[in-house]
Amino acid sequence: MSTSTATTTLPIAKAITAGLRDAMTADDKVLLMGEDIGPLGGVFRVTDGLHAEFGSQRVVDTPLAEAGIVGTAVGLAVRGYRPVVEIQFDGFVFPAFNQITTQVAKMHNRTSGRVNMPLVIRIPHGGGIGAVEHHSESPETYFAHTAGLRILAPATSHDAYWMTRQAIESEDPVIMLEPKRRYWVKGDVDMDHRPELSPWQAAVVRPGTDATVLAWGPSMPLVLESAEAAAAEGIDLEVIDARSLAPVDYPTIADSVRRTGRLLIVHEASVLGGLGGEIAARISEQCFYHLEAPVLRVGGYHLPYPPARMEHAFLPDLDRVLDGVDRLLEH
Amino acid sequence: MSTSTATTTLPIAKAITAGLRDAMTADDKVLLMGEDIGPLGGVFRVTDGLHAEFGSQRVVDTPLAEAGIVGTAVGLAVRGYRPVVEIQFDGFVFPAFNQITTQVAKMHNRTSGRVNMPLVIRIPHGGGIGAVEHHSESPETYFAHTAGLRILAPATSHDAYWMTRQAIESEDPVIMLEPKRRYWVKGDVDMDHRPELSPWQAAVVRPGTDATVLAWGPSMPLVLESAEAAAAEGIDLEVIDARSLAPVDYPTIADSVRRTGRLLIVHEASVLGGLGGEIAARISEQCFYHLEAPVLRVGGYHLPYPPARMEHAFLPDLDRVLDGVDRLLEH
Amino acid sequence: MSIFRSTIPDVATEEPMVQLLGPDGTRTPHEQLDAVLEEADLATPERLRGYYRDMVMIRAADLEATSLQRQGQLGLWASALGQEAAQIGAGHASREQDYLVPTYREHGVAWARGIEPWRLLEMFRGVSHGGWDPNELRTHPYMIVLGSQAPHAVGYAMGLQRDGVVGTGDAETDTAVLALFGDGASSEGEVSESFTFAASFQAPVVFYTQNNQWAISVPTSVQSRVPLAQRSRGWGIPSVRVDGNDVLAVLGAVRSALDSARAGKGPVFVESLTYRMAAHTTSDDASRYRPAAEEQEWAERDPILRLRRHLEQLGEIDEAFVARCDEEAHDLAMQLHHHIHGMEDPDPVHMFDHPYAEPHPIVDAEREEYLAYVAQFEDEEEGGR
Amino acid sequence: MSIFRSTIPDVATEEPMVQLLGPDGTRTPHEQLDAVLEEADLATPERLRGYYRDMVMIRAADLEATSLQRQGQLGLWASALGQEAAQIGAGHASREQDYLVPTYREHGVAWARGIEPWRLLEMFRGVSHGGWDPNELRTHPYMIVLGSQAPHAVGYAMGLQRDGVVGTGDAETDTAVLALFGDGASSEGEVSESFTFAASFQAPVVFYTQNNQWAISVPTSVQSRVPLAQRSRGWGIPSVRVDGNDVLAVLGAVRSALDSARAGKGPVFVESLTYRMAAHTTSDDASRYRPAAEEQEWAERDPILRLRRHLEQLGEIDEAFVARCDEEAHDLAMQLHHHIHGMEDPDPVHMFDHPYAEPHPIVDAEREEYLAYVAQFEDEEEGGR
Ligand SMILES: Cc1ncc(C[n+]2csc(CCOP(=O)(O)OP(=O)(O)O)c2C)c(N)n1
Numbered sequence A, B: 001m002s003t004s005t006a007t008t009t010l011p012i013a014k015a016i017t018a019g020l021r022d023a024m025t026a027d028d029k030v031l032l033m034g035e036d037i038g039p040l041g042g043v044f045r046v047t048d049g050l051h052a053e054f055g056s057q058r059v060v061d062t063p064l065a066e067a068g069i070v071g072t073a074v075g076l077a078v079r080g081y082r083p084v085v086e087i088q089f090d091g092f093v094f095p096a097f098n099q100i101t102t103q104v105a106k107m108h109n110r111t112s113g114r115v116n117m118p119l120v121i122r123i124p125h126g127g128g129i130g131a132v133e134h135h136s137e138s139p140e141t142y143f144a145h146t147a148g149l150r151i152l153a154p155a156t157s158h159d160a161y162w163m164t165r166q167a168i169e170s171e172d173p174v175i176m177l178e179p180k181r182r183y184w185v186k187g188d189v190d191m192d193h194r195p196e197l198s199p200w201q202a203a204v205v206r207p208g209t210d211a212t213v214l215a216w217g218p219s220m221p222l223v224l225e226s227a228e229a230a231a232a233e234g235i236d237l238e239v240i241d242a243r244s245l246a247p248v249d250y251p252t253i254a255d256s257v258r259r260t261g262r263l264l265i266v267h268e269a270s271v272l273g274g275l276g277g278e279i280a281a282r283i284s285e286q287c288f289y290h291l292e293a294p295v296l297r298v299g300g301y302h303l304p305y306p307p308a309r310m311e312h313a314f315l316p317d318l319d320r321v322l323d324g325v326d327r328l329l330e331h
Numbered sequence C, D: 001m002s003i004f005r006s007t008i009p010d011v012a013t014e015e016p017m018v019q020l021l022g023p024d025g026t027r028t029p030h031e032q033l034d035a036v037l038e039e040a041d042l043a044t045p046e047r048l049r050g051y052y053r054d055m056v057m058i059r060a061a062d063l064e065a066t067s068l069q070r071q072g073q074l075g076l077w078a079s080a081l082g083q084e085a086a087q088i089g090a091g092h093a094s095r096e097q098d099y100l101v102p103t104y105r106e107h108g109v110a111w112a113r114g115i116e117p118w119r120l121l122e123m124f125r126g127v128s129h130g131g132w133d134p135n136e137l138r139t140h141p142y143m144i145v146l147g148s149q150a151p152h153a154v155g156y157a158m159g160l161q162r163d164g165v166v167g168t169g170d171a172e173t174d175t176a177v178l179a180l181f182g183d184g185a186s187s188e189g190e191v192s193e194s195f196t197f198a199a200s201f202q203a204p205v206v207f208y209t210q211n212n213q214w215a216i217s218v219p220t221s222v223q224s225r226v227p228l229a230q231r232s233r234g235w236g237i238p239s240v241r242v243d244g245n246d247v248l249a250v251l252g253a254v255r256s257a258l259d260s261a262r263a264g265k266g267p268v269f270v271e272s273l274t275y276r277m278a279a280h281t282t283s284d285d286a287s288r289y290r291p292a293a294e295e296q297e298w299a300e301r302d303p304i305l306r307l308r309r310h311l312e313q314l315g316e317i318d319e320a321f322v323a324r325c326d327e328e329a330h331d332l333a334m335q336l337h338h339h340i341h342g343m344e345d346p347d348p349v350h351m352f353d354h355p356y357a358e359p360h361p362i363v364d365a366e367r368e369e370y371l372a373y374v375a376q377f378e379d380e381e382e383g384g385r
């Protein structure tokens, strides 16, 4: 039984569940692996009900070892399966880093294209949930620099559903960064119509003229809210949801910046060495004669993610985004 | 017996050996750990002779497990030791990535400053040696983004000696990226006089007026050579050796760019998401009104490091650097 | 017959369990462990009452922490309910000079090491990532990335070897490390690598697993089809399984293991069979994956009850003592309650205090930036009103 | 007596080794393995001659590769000299449907799987990162990051379980995976995690270690103080140590292990004691760390010599056959020589061919950029001369 019905309202977490369910129904090579994803349904309940529905051969509670999870998924992919791996929290992806970097990312290339790696690594990502250490990380930079990987970062329920499907359908490995603090935010999903927009494209989610603000995943509601606040002050911001972080859709961003002349990038990861730096560098190059101000960034500081009672100061918030907009417009 | 004598000529590898030896002599808490660093002296012979001199309690051939090597070094550091760990090749640092990212980088912060992590991770780094897969990587980006780590990248024998000493003396963890393909290039070392320049500062190694070229480690001889070639064409390049990649010395770079109005960054790592992106973003911001051209980068492509017979096309070379300079000056 | 050999003819699913106190409190003599306990004076009636008090205290603190979490005072709490004997026993088995390397649920161990419970709660409240000086209290910070602490323990033990404080024969000098991890964490490669290093260097480290039957929703059988105690034997690291709800068995076995490690005889592994009576954390719902009957079954093996029964059999406990313990525990809980409720949130500027031990220009600049940014609002507030 | 138990009363440093051929070629009967070999027709005189020929061939290719490296034709060569029996035996023990997961020194295994030696040399020459179709030849690419291939093997085996090709009882259907790694690699956490997964899921995988005594300069004793064969028993994975220079022992044990795995009885571990006769690679200098006497000692246990002696004892080999093998081996070496010398360097534009399976705008743009950049010089050349 597929959950596909016409447009429906679902929280992001449940949209992913639906995406997983429909992908598993459509292709019996799709299987899920991870810690506590079986009877418990995952600590975020994203796989809730799937174990009961598909059984323990397709929804696999693994031993507690991330390298083993990703590494066995590689073997399953070679054998023709399409494993979808859940990493319980962003901070626990690092034990699997060797497998992701030297194996998942390189296997297709190593075999001169003879073996595909249709493997999805789902990571609940980002902070703002008041968690203990290692539960609020934004590791996208590490993966974006690693050739061979793709990264999707849905920000809405609709994208969450379709990106789950499209990540699973991709013949390349995809890291799915799920906006954990928005898991329970509801939104419309149309499961019946494949989106026209490719998952690898950015979306202008709010047109504007004074400056472009780029963000993704968990930061999207914040930048949209900031744009509303700025509008109240007479500043008209264009807001772009990057959607795909590897590859980043530079044409869409550059096109916007050529129009607005200004770009602010917002992400939770530390600004220093973060993905925003690469985007700033490329846009500064591609739009050199259009930029009326340097590309600015608002994000985390160059610190280990702080204890929960300080995270509000570490994370971009409305005031910091607006402060960034102000600095941008001062030029 | 210390090897410290007045200025002497040593290949980079031997300058590091001397630095290790002098550090071990100066402080008996310094110890070396790694694969094959004992009787063999390391696959690059950097620890040659040290096992015979200091014995197996201080020059430790470990089991073959990188997470174990770095993880035990963390424990030794807590106990008051200053472990210097050798990772045999850049491509083999990833099994230790969890220890480096979640433990080495965060332990001082986690304990509110009560425990220091004076730990050095030596990594022979970069390509150009005709090696098989995984032996030519440039992983600096991963570490530069990780708060809590420092990175030094010596390009000369003198820096190799002193940075080895200073990395070991640092109370913070330091990743030492050793320019493996330049290990046997000789240079002068003055072991008697501590350099006035801090290891965390960049050095203008060739003054010039038309554009600034920034590089580090294995790329330094290349950019210096390129500057000579450009000079022959009447282009006067200023060349900066970044020396420290975490933190990067932005004041020195920005000062230069404000004078020349142009910046080219050269590194072996993939340009996409590489450290050059962060530097370009910051310099574009800090020197916005001084830049006469966008910051350009010459480096690796967004590909897994290719087989040896193609690496010449992947790596920056004289022509690609000069091509970059030309594009820079076209603006 | 197959040529392939296992630990014991064919795969060994049976493993004896050392038990000194039966569920009803009855004491079984045990030649080696009784000698160990006696030599160290660890099983006198006064000591036993002390353990009882400790367990009662830490349980009260634990329950209070859960209620503080419900009140929104903590972000999360990982209860150690049911593991009191496994933890108080292990903590007291260590000598003061030993170094303990815990995971994130070792509240009883921490208590036995003299770490005030509020320091643990700080972490779960979200005001700190680790609240004490590891070298002062000879206890590593709580560690959350499972298994990552195990190689630290081995490295510290290698430091002890180099410091010459192993195998000297002097009880005050000889030192060992106690490395703790759960049944789930035992699957992490870093734990296996720790076995490799410890065995190779014969480091003075005791690996101690509280097999509390579950890793969140996953039963231990997924991590190992054979008793976990056997895991280390593949490295030639001797091991034993003990009843983790029996404080004396834990004390005796861990003390004996630490003695052996201190004497320079290399690593030892102890598996302690116990039960996580509560859910994994306050965010977890154990009813989704384990039957109430199982919880019931283990409730009957409650480690506190067991020690009390034993003390009763010895005639070494009375109502007054029990009541005093309960009272003290109540006081502790109240103190905790007030301490936590009264705890002010730290000024976030402190997040810039310790990313590095030495000056760092980017951190300094970002700190200034942050302060200037915050000052804006203060100016606005002053100006505006 | 201690309460801590090891594999065998106290730490087990003794481990029996299965041997079917003595160093002088004498055949020792072995109830189980003889049955296995006989059932599969693996020890007929013709087969034995075949193994002999295989070993001679692969040794010649290996020696030629070393000399090609000296001639600058290869960047590096990792010789498998001395490990021919351990590899030819393991390779032939597998059935065609089995999947082999090698490390980077499995030239004999590759030969037995029908992979032409020049495909291996390509990698060491630096024209490719892996030269064959893993699914076509049912052999994973050579893997260099030690231990990383082990979980792939287990995952593939989990795929076999899901495909229903395990334990059906049909010899042509039932499939298993042979996962190879060295004594050094056995220390990597990922190998241990592979044991955990394989045991947990009872995956049809045989772990096979060629313990060639060294990991570059580090002796096996640093990786394990007890015989490596014992490592897996801590997971309840049965294991055996065989004489790796005895092609029949290897064949019998690995076939028997694969049979067991194929039948659905779960993983097995085989340690094969052999010797890396050459240096680690052409870049290595073994004289820096191991005594010539040791090399001498092992030279006398040469696996090729041993099989030849056995065939001589059986009266199943004659000078003509030996000479023919040598001739064929010489031809192979010459072919290799010419093939490699004649190999043109690939156009670097091919590095852009396969980073992704699906289109990628950055890669496409960089490819265009590269081609335009290269075209510049072609223009210049044309223009200039
Ligand atoms: C590397 C890593 N992966 C996943 C987690 C998430 N996680 C936290 S506790 C836990 C279960 C741990 O089980 P066990 O080791 O048995 O300890 P217990 O919780 O039972 O005390 C998991 C999966 C983690 N903290 N670290």
Ligand SMILES: Cc1ncc(C[n+]2csc(CCOP(=O)(O)OP(=O)(O)O)c2C)c(N)n1
Pocket: B035, B064, B066, B088, B092, B095, D105, D144, D145, D146, D147, D181, D182, D183, D184, D185, D186, D212, D214, D215, D216, D276, D280
């Ligand atoms: C993760 C990793 N660390 C280090 C190396 C470097 N290295 C290559 S081979 C080798 C020794 C391997 O020894 P062993 O596993 O016994 O295999 P053998 O070379 O003896 O066949 C080392 C340390 C590597 N390839 N991968």
Ligand SMILES: [Mg+2]
Pocket: C182, C183, C184, C210, C211, C212, C213, C214, C215, C216
């Ligand atoms: Mg547990």
Ligand SMILES: [Mg+2]
Pocket: D182, D183, D184, D210, D211, D212, D213, D214, D215, D216
């Ligand atoms: Mg070996």
